[in-house]
Each structure stands twice: as C-alpha cells, then as structure tokens.
Amino acid sequence: MKKTLIKFIPFLIMASFLTTGCTQTGTTPKKLIAQHGTGSGSRSVLLAEVPVYMGNVADVSKKAKVIAIEVGKGEAAKTILVKFDDKTKGIENAVPGHASIINYEMRGGEPWATVVKPKLAKLPSGVTEVKTAELKTMMDKGEKFTLVDSRPAKRFAASNLPGAINIPSDEFEKQANMLPENKDELLVFYCGGPT
Amino acid sequence: MSTSSAGQAKKMGYKNIRVYLDGEPGWDKAGYPTYAAKGFISKGNIVLIDLRSAEKSVAGRIPRAVSIPYATLNEKVASLPQKAPFVLYGDTTDQAMSALKDMHEAGLKKISLVQGNLDGWIKSGGETTSGPVVTTIEWKRQMEKGEVSMADFLNVTNGKATDAVILDVRNKDESAEGKFKNAISIPLDQVGNRMGELPKDKKIYIHCTTGARADMAAKELNNRGYKAFFLVADVKCKANDCTI
Structure with a gap:
C-alpha cells in the first residue's frame, strides 16, 4: 500500500506544478525523489527526502542573509524566513517576486537554504511560448489575437501591454465570457514574471 | 498565473x-510602452506628468497633471518622489518613452503612459481641465498593510506610549553604532530563535534602516502570534540618537 502511494507522489507534485503560475504559490513540505526500476513492472524507490519550500520570494536581505518566501495558499499562506550563507547554491535565483524552490536543512532549529532554484513554469501541452520580439511583430502587423493579462486588477490598472484585456487568474471562470466566442482564435496570456 | x-x-x-x-x-525591459488604465489615471495615488509645453498644458490637460515640460525634466528628475508610481503623457509617445527612459535611469521604477497621449485620453472619454498649471508635486505614500505610522512609532521611542515596544532588527555592528535607547536589538537572522525575548501582550514596532528587513521580521513574528508592525523609513543612528 505504502509503495503505491509513494509511486503517485511524484505525479502529484508534477500536477501541483501545472496548476501554479506566476504568483500563485504552492508548498510541498517534503520532496520525494523516486526512480523507476528496470525489469518487469516499474517500481518506485525512495532515494532521499529533501525538505523544500516552494513559493514566491517576498524579499531578500543581503545584510541579514535571509530570504523571505511565501508558502501555502489562502488561510494557510505564510511567510517563512530562510537563512543563507556562502555555501548556499544558486542564491542569485532568489529574486523578489519570482517563484523559487528552496532546498533547506535545519540547523539549530532554523531553516538554512542549501540550494535555491527558480520555479519554472510548465506550459500545458499544446500551449507554446511567445517571446517579446515576436509579440511586438504580431502587434505591429495588426494580427488578430486576444491578449489577456492574468494579473490582479490593481496591477493591470497601473501598467498593462497595448490592447490587453484583464482577466485575473483567480477570477478566470467568472470572467471567461470576455474571451472571443470563436475558440479557434488565438489567445495570448501574460502576467508579471518569467514563471 | x-x-x-x-x-x-x-x-x-x-x-x-x-x-x-x-x-x-x-515588455517594459525591452523598452516598449505599457499603459495605465483610465481609473488609475483619474483616481490612483500617482504622479501624473504632462511633458508638453506649459502653454499647451494651460490650454487643456488631464486633471491632476503636473506640468514638467520634457526640456526641463533633467533638472527636475532628482526631486521626484522615489517610491511614487508615475504616469506620463506628452506630444508624442516617442517623447513620453524618452522621458520614461530618463526616469528609469534616475532610479524611478513604476512608470507607465497614457495611451495615445492627450488625444487618446479625450477619445476614451476622459475629462480635461484648463487654466494655470500645477508645478508642485503633492504625493504621499499610502501605508501598506502591517505598517506602523511614524507618529505611533515616535510616541513609543519618546516614551509617551507604553502599549508597544521597539524592535531593532539591524545587524549587531549597525546597532552598535547607535540605537533608540529603549529598543530591543535582535538582528533579523536571529529573530526566529530569540522571539521569546519579546512580549506577546504588547504591540511590536520594528525598524531597520529602510523598512525591508523590518517587514520580513514582522511577517515572521505575526506568523507566531505576535502583534508586529514595521516602519518604512530611512533610519540613521548615532549613540542614543536616531534620525528618521
């Protein structure tokens, strides 16, 4: 029973990646690294348990050598302070506003970052990325597409791309009627970051 | 998202x-314009700048706009409020973009444009005003959630209020140079281990040198059941005297 459950955990982690985006945060208290065995029937082997914090970096203090990372959602959301030192790898990946994955270890009852990695966005299958130059060309040529800003209304109001409409991601279902009726038309989504 | x-x-x-x-x-980094929404231009807590000549601004402008003709921007840029969001419009979008770049270089971060400048504003149904131009900027930062006001903070440092304590989260060497005389000093990286030194029945007003570390400490303490608030201000200390 236990093994079956462990086998599914990597998939659950992957699924949580798929559902999170720019500023949405997710947290998994433990990251399980599993490996599929060879031979008849795939078998999952628990290699190591690396505790991780996953979420948006709220702030980084170089003076105090501390990263503040927001983990959890809704009621359970909180900001955790994680210390770092010269041995911490990838500290340049801790950028305020960007989603990160921090591997940590407990020292003296406090979390210390060992590795900081950017949490890269996973595009749903069939969805492709568009880069700045191509998007600019599409606009200049007057190509027909709907540009959707997924950020909260306040951020959209302060600064948005030419011709964009605003459908905040947490209100997507409520406001999806703003999308074109013809489902073959091109939609381009953006938000506030590279993840 | x-x-x-x-x-x-x-x-x-x-x-x-x-x-x-x-x-x-x-998009912004690539040097392309981003635009402000109509409500943000008319009601937001922003500095709206009219880059056209003062004469044009007198004849008709967007309400609340401050007149800073593009030719004079360089001499005024240093005096603009660092933390304010700016919205610009000018004779052309190219002119507004040049101004935006100059302002970015001066360290101002939040800048967007009025789409189509004054013409675009009028076309979108925006109101205009005319008459003598405004040249002074009156912008006040709105307090963030969890922030303590300067007045409340100072009432504790000068001993008038006793419902709160001051927590200094600067590093040891920084607080050794000087601190508020009744402040408790716990560097940010030790807050997690030493929060037992803080009272739970009083409010905790936290400061550092700008507000960044104080904000982080407040979040951590509030997670653990304290009533913590942070001060956003430039604090400089010598001996028992700090200037804000």
Whole structure:
C-alpha cells in the first residue's frame, strides 16, 4: 500500500506544478525523489527526502542573509524566513517576486537554504511560448489575437501591454465570457514574471 | 498565473493558446510602452506628468497633471518622489518613452503612459481641465498593510506610549553604532530563535534602516502570534540618537 502511494507522489507534485503560475504559490513540505526500476513492472524507490519550500520570494536581505518566501495558499499562506550563507547554491535565483524552490536543512532549529532554484513554469501541452520580439511583430502587423493579462486588477490598472484585456487568474471562470466566442482564435496570456 | 489561465482556457476548448512568459516586466525591459488604465489615471495615488509645453498644458490637460515640460525634466528628475508610481503623457509617445527612459535611469521604477497621449485620453472619454498649471508635486505614500505610522512609532521611542515596544532588527555592528535607547536589538537572522525575548501582550514596532528587513521580521513574528508592525523609513543612528 505504502509503495503505491509513494509511486503517485511524484505525479502529484508534477500536477501541483501545472496548476501554479506566476504568483500563485504552492508548498510541498517534503520532496520525494523516486526512480523507476528496470525489469518487469516499474517500481518506485525512495532515494532521499529533501525538505523544500516552494513559493514566491517576498524579499531578500543581503545584510541579514535571509530570504523571505511565501508558502501555502489562502488561510494557510505564510511567510517563512530562510537563512543563507556562502555555501548556499544558486542564491542569485532568489529574486523578489519570482517563484523559487528552496532546498533547506535545519540547523539549530532554523531553516538554512542549501540550494535555491527558480520555479519554472510548465506550459500545458499544446500551449507554446511567445517571446517579446515576436509579440511586438504580431502587434505591429495588426494580427488578430486576444491578449489577456492574468494579473490582479490593481496591477493591470497601473501598467498593462497595448490592447490587453484583464482577466485575473483567480477570477478566470467568472470572467471567461470576455474571451472571443470563436475558440479557434488565438489567445495570448501574460502576467508579471518569467514563471 | 498566465500558465494556469492558459490551462483553463484549453479546458474550455480554445485550440490556439500561447503564453508570453516574460510578461509585463519583460515588455517594459525591452523598452516598449505599457499603459495605465483610465481609473488609475483619474483616481490612483500617482504622479501624473504632462511633458508638453506649459502653454499647451494651460490650454487643456488631464486633471491632476503636473506640468514638467520634457526640456526641463533633467533638472527636475532628482526631486521626484522615489517610491511614487508615475504616469506620463506628452506630444508624442516617442517623447513620453524618452522621458520614461530618463526616469528609469534616475532610479524611478513604476512608470507607465497614457495611451495615445492627450488625444487618446479625450477619445476614451476622459475629462480635461484648463487654466494655470500645477508645478508642485503633492504625493504621499499610502501605508501598506502591517505598517506602523511614524507618529505611533515616535510616541513609543519618546516614551509617551507604553502599549508597544521597539524592535531593532539591524545587524549587531549597525546597532552598535547607535540605537533608540529603549529598543530591543535582535538582528533579523536571529529573530526566529530569540522571539521569546519579546512580549506577546504588547504591540511590536520594528525598524531597520529602510523598512525591508523590518517587514520580513514582522511577517515572521505575526506568523507566531505576535502583534508586529514595521516602519518604512530611512533610519540613521548615532549613540542614543536616531534620525528618521
């Protein structure tokens, strides 16, 4: 029973990646690294348990050598302070506003970052990325597409791309009627970051 | 957010979906204009700048606009409030973009444009005003959630209020140079281990040198059941005297 459950955990982690985006945060208290065995029937082997914090970096203090990372959602959301030192790898990946994955270890009852990695966005299958130059060309040529800003209304109001409409991601279902009726038309989504 | 919305659109049956991952920051960094929404221009806590000549501004402008003709921007840029969001319009979008670049170089971060300048504003149904121009900027930062006001903070440092304590989260060497005389000093990286030294029945007003570390400490303490607030201010200390 236990093994079956462990086998599914990597998939659950992957699924949580798929559902999170720019500023949405997710947290998994433990990251399980599993490996599929060879031979008849795939078998999952628990290699190591690396505790991780996953979420948006709220702030980084170089003076105090501390990263503040927001983990959890809704009621359970909180900001955790994680210390770092010269041995911490990838500290340049801790950028305020960007989603990160921090591997940590407990020292003296406090979390210390060992590795900081950017949490890269996973595009749903069939969805492709568009880069700045191509998007600019599409606009200049007057190509027909709907540009959707997924950020909260306040951020959209302060600064948005030419011709964009605003459908905040947490209100997507409520406001999806703003999308074109013809489902073959091109939609381009953006938000506030590279993840 | 963009990727999750793309996923939801796909579920709804949209077949042709792309995501611009670099997003608004990538667009801005590439030197392309971003625009402010109408409500933000008319009601937001912003500095709205009219880059056209003062004569044109007298004849007709967007209400609340401050007149800073582009030719005079260089001499005024240093005196603009660092933390304010700016919205610009001028004779042309090119002119507004040049001003935006100059302001970025001066360290101002939040800048967007009025789409189509004054003409665009009028076309979108925006009101205008005329008469003598405004040249002084009256912008006040709005307090963030969890912030303590300067007045409340100072009432504790000068001993008038006793319902709160002052927590200094600067490093040891910084607080050794000087601190508020009744402040408790716990560097940010030790707050997690030493919070037992703080009272739970009083409010905790936290300061550092700008507000960044104080904000982080307040979040941590509030997670653990304290009533903590942070001060956003430039604090400089010598001996028992700090200036804000």
